[in-house]
Amino acid sequence: MSGQFSVVSWLRRGLVIGCVAAAISVPSFLSAYAQTAGAEATTSGSEQAETRFTDDDIIEAATFDLGSYLRQNPLAPPDTSSPRAALESFVLLMDEAGQTWREVRDGFQASDSRSLTSDQRRQLKYVLALFGKAKGIFDLSAIPETARERASMELVLQFQEILDRIYLPHMSEVPGEGAGSFLDSQAISMLPERWKIPGTNITFARKEKAGEGVEYLVTSESVARIPEDYELIKTFPSRRDLGDDLYDYYIYTPGNLVAPKWFELIKSGPDWLRHHFLSQAYWQWIALFLLSLVAIAFPVLLYRWERMRAVPVSELRRRLRSLMMPLVVIATVGLFRFLVEGEVNITGSAMVAVGTIATAVVWTSLGWLVFRCVELLSVWIIRNPVTASNSLDSSLLFTGFRLLGLIAAVLVTGYGATRIGIPVYGVIAGLGVGGLAVALAAQPTLENLIGGIILYADRMVRVGEFCQFDEFSGTIEAIGIRSTRIRALDRTVITVSNADLAKRKLINFSRRDQFHLKHVLTLRYETSREQLTAIADQIRIFLETHEMVAESPLRVNLVALNSYSLDIEVFAYVLTADRNVFLKFQELFLIEAMKIVEDNGAKFALPARRAYLAREADGEVQLEQLS
Template identity: 25%
Template sequence: MHSHMVILLFSLFTASAIIAQPAEPPRITALKPVKTDSPRDTMRSFYDAMNDYRRGIETGNESLQSRIDDAVRTLNLEETPALLREERGREAAIFLKETIDRVIVLNYELIPAEGTAEAPLLRWRLRDTEIVIARIDQGERAGEFLFSADTVRRAESFYNKVKGLPYVDGSGMGSGFREPFLEKHLPEWSKARFAFLARWQWIGLGIALLLGLMIRTIVRFSLDISLKVIKKTPLARHESIVRAFRGPSGFLAAVGFWFLSLKILQFDGNTLGFFIAALKIAFSLSMVWLAYRLTEALTGYLMGFAEKTESSLDDMLVPLLQRTLKILVVILGVLMTIQNLGINVFSLLAGLGIGGLAVALAAKDAVANFFGSLMILFDRPFQVGDWIIVGVAEGTVEEIGFRSTRLRTFYNSVISIPNSELMNAKVDNMGRRQYRRLRTTLRLTYDTPPAKLKAFVDGIKEIILKHPQTRKDYFHVVFNDYGPSSLDVMLYMFFEVPDWTEELLAREQVLTEILTLAESIGVSFAFPTQTLHIESMPTAGSSRQ
């Protein structure tokens, strides 16, 4: 008896433990694929997704509302422009659901699930309608069954034919679609079509354009007021950022308003595609414009920091960085614009493989110049402001770019030298000299006494030693030669100055002091002269003899 009680208690304990175990959590189905293996699977996937969408509209559940994207997956949108696929796909799904629920109650058992070897399943049509589900034979979705492209294109016309009918009892009761407010309340004369739009759409388009331009003006005016306020505050140093936003932000606001207007104006078809493409291009260009302006503001800050440092490397890097950022902004902007138009950028780039090889061969010089600019920046054989001599070219370095380096010559022209040539050329950097030489000959007249000659030489040495910008440890002032018409004094000295302008000023000071010295001592400078001596003149008589 005791053993039976133990077994009973053990069984109860085991059962309670099993019951107490938590239930297995439901499996995540968010990534469950949309089944389109047969007409039955496609119709069930479409119908279930649209019923969830309707419940999401009624309850405000965004997760259920997103199920319309699963319904769109059952549509063949290959003939729909890539730019319009999302918008047209959703519209077609809503119109098809509204149409089906007004004409029939679906019985999935009557929809074929598979074909036979003798009669393969290629297409299926909903009874008493032109709604067709067909097999896709090529492309990424080959082998799937989707609502045909013709069905998608005519979905709205199907709905217009049956929209006066009530929902069939037992159906899914539509997709929660409601007629647009304007369609119900506009007068009939405004619904008449002129060209490719209704009259009320033309009027609305004009009003939308005017309001968009007004919004752009208001935004720019607001930023102008902000600039005036900022100038009077410590934030004045950030004025360049506000200026960068001034132009693009107004246009972005206008484009945003025009995007919202498309919903109200109810454009469709090619008209909708045109306006969406135009606005997406305008939006992309505005963003590129804004990024371009912000790049200028950023490099302006960096240039301010570079001017405060002693290093000249950052003075060269900042302009190069500015050009690099601008090029990247333009390239990324073009790619973003292409992507926004519904074109797969990666497929496009992959398709340019052979063309890219040709471009690479054609651009080898550009690549060489680019690496040449990097070598100049990191090896630093010269920098902006240096006086250099490269072959027959001579001048001051004005700019170091991606492709070339520009020299401002001493006759004020500009020479552009490709960086690939500079990388391999012999560059004489006159601007890197610590000392700048002066070598000349001072010619005194032959009647100069030796004492005055020695006083003149010693005086020049004193001038060199006292001048603040001369090299004191190495110079020569010597009576060097007897010239054809002068006593030659060689002057060989160096100036310690940063640039040519300072060198010219120092030379002028030294030479002026030498001239003053010569005047005070009483020596004169010689100039080339010749003396002609005639011993005797022939007489008239001697010439006749």
């Protein structure tokens, strides 16, 4: 009994001691728990401060150090292996960029410096690099390439402001893994094809990545709606109040991310200058108008001044001068775009329009410049002493270079068209459908083109050669793609289509390797047989002994007894291709022939009628000449 009592008493004592210990330990435990919770909260807060997430119900803290990752992998793209990775990557990148941007901007505005320091410029390049990475979560295929860089910067800023104002689910609820996981293809295949941020039309969709599997991007339709969504939501309060709207600051201030000090002049001016119209401030519209006026007026005035200048005599100098206009246009448009985008900071649809028009003008001018450069090259080659400028080869060379320049200009202009979103290759493919109709409509042009090719291929005539066709004769001045120009003997210009000229009978006098010497010497009937023989022999000896006369064929013969003359035909070939040399020799021959006839006591016959009176004497009929 006493033992039982002792056990019970010990149990009671243990219970009392346990209660007392519990009473003592519970407050300590609660205090320790509170300290631990506080430490965890502090740790979470410090992580959020480091990654700049302020609402743990919206975004889960990143699982890796962004700054360290970017330093180790400066060329790494954002993780788009899942909707969660893409969204979290964007938030991390933009949060890092936003803080750095604000630090640079506030530091510059607080300083007395007129320009950014080298460190500030380096930090802004870092910000631009982060923007470039952040745009990697967008499908930008619907935006023209020429405006893609500037438009993407606006899109990432607008998208950031949208995310700051809408409800986002906890990151654990978004399909996929956190940023930095870079899921493999097998894990990605388990994810849904599309995921939409709840309560919005912002959709992430799976997209094939050329040779690199798949990725999740904000669809092009969602990207196109970002500006509209921003305009609808920009007046709503931000869930993460960071002080100001970076997009609003970006579009209404000049400069590249940080407003220059001269913007203080605008701010100190009338208030209406800073009023907004179509996403631009009034002062920006005024600056755009003035810069556009100067950019248009300068080339126009230069062109008018160029027309007033004397034209150089040298064709090479004329071609060199023709390069000035496309170069001036390209330089003017480049400076205009730099001032509009870099200094005035035109944004939005106005920026897209300016970029598209400027790119179209630049690439068109580049095509123009390429054509002029090819022409200059052709003139330089043709003017080279090695190439005869009056030959068909030079004409063919010039035409070939012009065709080459035209093709090069079309290719350059076509590539420029693809830069502004025009599907040139689709247009070219579409032309094949209507190619037959075009060919029929352009049949005369094609016929002349083929005729010109025939003239070149058959080498019927060369530039500078003297030819005759039908009743026309003259010197070939130019053989073009469509027509041939001939300088007639009366110095008029005859233009004949290549197809027509190729069908006609052409007599090319310039192709003769020898000149034909053929003359008929008409002597009177009073010339005796001895005189005829002597005259023919002496003329034959003169020709046979002259070095310019071919040995064969060579003939000097009495060929006819005409009604009023005895005809001696001279037939020979003069060894020269120069007409002037031939004419000199022919003149020498005719003078020598006259001397031979006179030396032999004979005379040349003239067309005449003579009357004879017949008399009969001693059984014979005698004729007396009356006249």
